[in-house]
Amino acid sequence: MTNNTAGVEFWLLGFHSVxxxxxxxxxxxxxxxxxxxxGNIVIISVVRLEPRLHSPMYTFLQNLSFLEICYTSTIMPKMLANLLVEEGPLISGCMAQLYCYVFLGATECFLLVVMAYDRYLAICYPLHYTVAMSDTSCTRLATVSWVTGIFTGLLPCFLISRLHFWGSNQIKHFFCDIPPLLKLSCSDTSTTEVIIFILSLLVLVSCLLLTLVSYLFIILTILKIPSSSGKRKTFSTCGSHLAVVAIYYGTMISMYVRPTSSLPSELNKIxxxxxxxxxxxLNPVIYSLRNKDFRDALKKVISRQCSLHRV
Structure with a gap:
């Protein structure tokens, strides 16, 4: 038996069960x-190069795109390497991967709330939007999202790093996630599970409720729009955003807002x-490519770059 996760190496079994x-x-x-x-690099580049997109909404979108690049790169390279070998790669930085995953996941929750709040101000209070969402306010909200996410990731990783592990240390997952690590531990994990459950409940459910409340007020405001085409356009945008929110929060809540790690390992993976x-x-598609202003800006940037290359 090892004292804790410090220096412990784990085997990621990934998808070798199929x-x-x-x-x-x-x-x-x-x-x-x-x-x-x-897709996310394109969003960051276009928003940076096109002055028309220098607004709070696209600043938040840049933050979300950068976060998605970091988030997916924390997990997928190891997962891809896992699929190329027979028994799964040995991973020594399990706690580092877990921390990055939790920190980035929590930050995404906070950013989605901020983006919903931004749309709420823009649609429900358009005359006050410029003052309420100034450059300073935009920077502060984005910074608070990142800093809060950084601190949110510390507690789960600290608690899991204090657990004891033994045996082959085989993680039946494609990355170092909380539920499979709790199952693998030979320590009493009840206190750790309850604390992580409460933290997940506070972060996920509160962010989800704030996001849904913002969109509820947006929908109520949309219903007052006299133009039917305007209603359809705005409802289409909100519906797409809510679809991403439903997928993200629905799956996250089903994983972490429960008192025990009872889901089968294969279902955990799915x-x-x-x-x-x-x-x-989905985020690059939903938040940008379905947006006419962004598509027009993308065409301008491509046209401008093509003209420069001809010269």
Missing amino acids: PGWQTLLFFVFLVIYILTIT VSVCYTIITPL
């Missing part, structure tokens, strides 16, 4: 990873794929 599918899964996940990174792989891929 033999014969590793090659196909590797190429599928590789394509998703490339699309996710490319649920985890939704918020670690699917959501980062």
